[in-house]
Amino acid sequence: MQMYSEAGSNRGIVTQLRAYLAQTELPEDGRLPPERDLAVALGVTRTELRKALGTLEAEGQxxxxxxxxxxxxxxxxxxxxxxxxxxxxxxPAELMRARLIIEPEIARAAALTATPMHLAELRLCQTRTREAATWRQYENWDTRLHRTIAEATQNTPLLGLFDMLNSLRRAVTWGRLRSNPVKPEPDHHSFIEHEAIIAAIENRDMNGAAGAMRIHLQSVERNLLARQSNSAL
Amino acid sequence: MQMYSEAGSNRGIVTQLRAYLAQTELPEDGRLPPERDLAVALGVTRTELRKALGTLEAEGQxxxxxxxxxxxxxxxxxxxxxxxxxxxxxxPAELMRARLIIEPEIARAAALTATPMHLAELRLCQTRTREAATWRQYENWDTRLHRTIAEATQNTPLLGLFDMLNSLRRAVTWGRLRSNPVKPEPDHHSFIEHEAIIAAIENRDMNGAAGAMRIHLQSVERNLLARQSNSAL
DNA sequence: AGATCCGACCAATCTCGAATTGGTTGAGAC
DNA sequence: GTCTCAACCAATTCGAGATTGGTCGGATCT
Structure with missing residues (x-):
């Protein structure tokens, strides 16, 4: 707890410092010289200078x-x-909530802007997930499918947000092993859900795409929670 | 353009490499030894090893x-x-589209989870934007208002996404000067629009919050486009 | 001849110790 | 007491050297 006298030479140094900042050409990033140099340049003590800098910092300058x-x-x-x-x-739970908020809207936007190229890519991913011989391969194509949807928005910032979510997902899930070593069942819930999403995008059905994506993510969420509670086995 | 013989010793080294990868404990990040070391370890030439690695890379392994x-x-x-x-x-236009997709959903989530503390903070920001003496101050409180809404979702990943959008906005808008040096007008469109957003969040009206945010952003977008077309003056 | 091996080099990246910088403390001057 | 000064601290940056995948040209083997 420090009382400022506010009446002493402090005030003077603050104004001197303001004048310096006003007349000096600062580098690109707005960085000003180190305290030690600046104190010499202004002809004051570092202690005094720091007091003045403290004032300016408190002001948010x-x-x-x-x-x-x-x-x-x-x-x-x-x-x-x-x-x-x-x-x-x-x-994971918090991340899932974020995905449930964001990704349906991405799917909605994708339904509006997807090109035939994107649709073909989606179909390819869907086929590959069905053919996947291992979970590893399945996840690769599943990831690519979701990313293709984000690409289909043709919106760079949106794609960046999606990638950030994805990186987060990998970082959070990191270290967890998949319990089931076999390949995905042919009736795995994702196949039907993916199909609904792709179909909606193909039909330019924005609400349908958002809804299908929401259903898919909720399904994934349920699966995630079930797996967590089983992890005690 | 390189023709692979595919029949020579290449095949054998690829399988040898696969066996190595299967039986060797790799570090956390999945990095395998440098080519020079690995070649010695496997008892093959670096040229041969690189050919095998090239095959595995083409396979996406x-x-x-x-x-x-x-x-x-x-x-x-x-x-x-x-x-x-x-x-x-x-x-800026693309970024605005992304904001129009994301931020209404953030507002919607905030309406559900905002605490009294968040509501008080929103009210404070609203007051401060009205009192702002300069555009600089106005923008500071405006930014804080929007960020408080993101904080009110109480969802860390969502807040991260919002910050990313914000950083992008600063980076894209970077270098542009505000044309109008005076302080914001008392009837600036944002005041009413902010009020609608905050009121909806206070009333736990999720659809209302999302709608109000969308209207606000569309208004900002119009303003942005108008300013751009005026920049020729 | 043709493929392969080998050494050298390149550019991108990592590493790690030294220098820089804001923050803090304590002895001494006034 | 108050201020000054020097030294120290921890976070960060900087920079030279080592690493690493990629590439090229001559030597070697078949």
Whole structure:
């Protein structure tokens, strides 16, 4: 707990610092010189300078970080898509909720913008998942199917969001082994559900695509929960 | 263009390599030894080994990258949320489409899960945007308002997606100056629209929140397009 | 001849220690 | 007491050297 005198030379140094910032050409990233150099340049003590910088920081004019430096403007959002950091603070259930919110809307958009090329790719993926000899192969084609839907939106940011969700999924699920070593059953629920999604996209049925995707993800969610509760075996 | 003989010793080395991969304990990340070491370990030439690795890569069993190494499994998706790279391949219009797809759904989820704390924060942001003396301040509180809505979903992955969209927005819009130096008008369209969003969330009206957010973003979009077409002035 | 082996080189990437930077503490000057 | 100064701390960045997959040309073997 520190009382500011606010009447001493502090005020003067703050204005001096403001003047410096106003007249000095800063580099691209808005970084200003290190405290040690800046103190010499302004002819003040580092202690004094730091007090002034503290004032400016409290005002939100600048932000500082150890090892990085002092910067002009607003601190960039910290949690910017660091997959690993994000994965530690979440869990499969929460991730599933996010997927249930996002992916149906992606499917809806895809129904509007998918090209014949995308439709052909979807059909290929569907065939390959049915033919898959191992779970590994199945998951590869399943992943590709879902990503093709995201590509079909022809929207780069949306595709980026989808990839982020996917990376998260891998990071969160990471280390878990699939309990069932055999290949997927021919009547695996995903086949029918995938078919519904693809059909809706082919028919330009936006609501249908979103609904089918939601049903599919809910089915996957149920499967996930069941597998978790069985893991005690 | 290279013709594979496919009948020579190549086949044998591929199987030898498969056996090695099957029986060897690989590190966590699925990385296998450098080609030079592996060639010695298997008692074959690097040229031969590389031919076999090429076959496995064509089959999708492994993937390689200069400086990194050779890895088992599928190559991780390249476009994994690299904001800067993503920003170069998109544009404000496309980004706006993505926001129109995602953010209403976030608002919908927020209406279900927002706590009194979140509601208070939203009210604070709304007040501050009205009081803002400069566009800079206005944008700070506007950004915080939208982020609070994302926080209100209490879903970490969803918040991560929102932050990614936000980072993208800053990166894409980067360098553009606001043409109007004065503070926002008291009847700025955002005030009413924000009010509608917050009210819907307070009333737990999920459809209302999603709709209000959609209307708001469409309004922002119109404003953006108008400003772009005026930029010739 | 033709394929193969071998060494060398290249560019992308990783590694890891040294330098830089904001934050903190304690002794000493005023 | 208050301020100054130097030293130290931990987070971060920087940079030279080592690694690694990819490529080329001459030597070697069949």
């Amino acid at each position: 600048i932000w500082r970080h150890v090892g990085k430096g002092t910067f002009l403007g607003n601190r960039p959002t910290d949690s910017l898509s660091d997959i690993a950091a994000l994965a530690k603070r979440t869990n | 492994i993937w390689r990258h200069v400086g990194k190494g050779t890895f088992l499994g599928n190559r991780p998706t390249d476009s994994l949320s690299d904001i800067a790279a993503l920003a170069k391949r998109t544009n």
